[in-house]
Amino acid sequence: MRRLLPVLALVGTVLKGPALAVQPSEVLADPTMEARAREIGRELRCLVCQNQSIDDSDADLARDLRVMVRERLTAGDSDRQVIDYIVSRYGDFVLMKPPVKPETWALWFGPAAIGGAGLLALVLYFRRRGGAGSGGAAPLSAAEEERIARMLEDRRG
Amino acid sequence: MTDAAVRGGLVRRLPYLLPLALFIALAGYFWIGLGKDPHAVPSPLIDKPVSEFILAPLEGRDRGFTSADLIGQVSLVNVFGSWCVACRIEHPFLVTLKREGVVPVFGIDWREKDRQAGPRWLAEHGDPYTLVGDDPESRAAIAFGVTGAPETFVVDARGIIRYKHVGPVTADVWEDTLGPIVRRLQAEK
Numbered sequence: 001m002r003r004l005l006p007v008l009a010l011v012g013t014v015l016k017g018p019a020l021a022v023q024p025s026e027v028l029a030d031p032t033m034e035a036r037a038r039e040i041g042r043e044l045r046c047l048v049c050q051n052q053s054i055d056d057s058d059a060d061l062a063r064d065l066r067v068m069v070r071e072r073l074t075a076g077d078s079d080r081q082v083i084d085y086i087v088s089r090y091g092d093f094v095l096m097k098p099p100v101k102p103e104t105w106a107l108w109f110g111p112a113a114i115g116g117a118g119l120l121a122l123v124l125y126f127r128r129r130g131g132a133g134s135g136g137a138a139p140l141s142a143a144e145e146e147r148i149a150r151m152l153e154d155r156r157g
Numbered sequence: 158m159t160d161a162a163v164r165g166g167l168v169r170r171l172p173y174l175l176p177l178a179l180f181i182a183l184a185g186y187f188w189i190g191l192g193k194d195p196h197a198v199p200s201p202l203i204d205k206p207v208s209e210f211i212l213a214p215l216e217g218r219d220r221g222f223t224s225a226d227l228i229g230q231v232s233l234v235n236v237f238g239s240w241c242v243a244c245r246i247e248h249p250f251l252v253t254l255k256r257e258g259v260v261p262v263f264g265i266d267w268r269e270k271d272r273q274a275g276p277r278w279l280a281e282h283g284d285p286y287t288l289v290g291d292d293p294e295s296r297a298a299i300a301f302g303v304t305g306a307p308e309t310f311v312v313d314a315r316g317i318i319r320y321k322h323v324g325p326v327t328a329d330v331w332e333d334t335l336g337p338i339v340r341r342l343q344a345e346k
Contacts, residue, residue: 090304
């Protein structure tokens with residue numbers, strides 16, 4: 001059992017997932033409203049530790065943003081309105097998932113376009129080489145055929 | 158070999174140079190990207206009016222400030238905190254600005270955990286602010302899209318945010334960027 005404990009602890013850590021940053025005091029009494037707040041929180045980037053959402057972050061600013069999200073929801077804002085308000089302050093950067101619009105087309109479609117171009121180049125390249133190969137290799141001459149036959153004969157012999 | 162033949166050879170070899178050219182382009186792109194500060198997030202608030210806020214006074218003072226106080230003159234809005242190390246760097250320069258009466262500076266004392274900390278800090282280092290407000294829950298800070306301290310905004314006489322500076326306002330920053338902007342806006346009136 002004693003040897004098993006660290007293993008169990010490790011498994012527990014992995015299964016448990018990241019700790020929640022949302023403090024009990026922040027949680028709204030209305031569970032549906034709270035669920036909406038959590039959903040919004042996961043979509044908004046913490047400006048301090050930029051690779052976490054405000055839902056995950058322990059930074060003070062993330063906490064204040066979470067509280068603000070909840071206040072606005074309680075005041076009757078829709079999810080969209082809350083997110084738009086924060087975006088109007090911090091820009092698209094605050095969204096964990098950048099919106100699809102002309103400025104971000106390169107971001108969204110760039111990788112696929114580059115991959116597609118590579119694939120196309122590869123296909124064209126092989127098609128051209130394949131075409132050259134089928135017609136290019138000269139058939140064996142009679143002398144060569146004879147040599148091969150002799151070699152095979154020697155092996156068997 | 159004739160010139161044309163040399164050129165022909167180069168043209169035939171060009172496809173082999175393409176990967177190198179691509180590599181150089183990408184490397185240049187990443188090189189520039191690496192030099193950028195990820196915390197210098199472009200603000201969507203430039204050329205937008207300051208949104209309304211009301212800040213309570215610091216403990217022991219009788220006046221905080223509101224967004225309405227920013228109307229009527231070009232001003233700086235400076236976000237600071239006694240906990241903020243970089244704010245100590247800019248503080249002496251802000252005091253100089255106040256002494257010379259160049260431009261009013263409004264202070265947002267951001268996220269003090271202790272209500273005495275802000276007043277104590279100002280008593281110790283000097284008070285460069287025309288008005289200071291206490292912002293323990295980031296009300297004004299979020300209205301300005303603040304991500305860290307210190308940050309300084311140039312607000313024109315109509316209450317429109319014209320410029321955002323991230324990091325300490327030093328004499329150099331003033332000479333190079335903020336000063337010219339403030340002078341230009343003051344001349345606009």
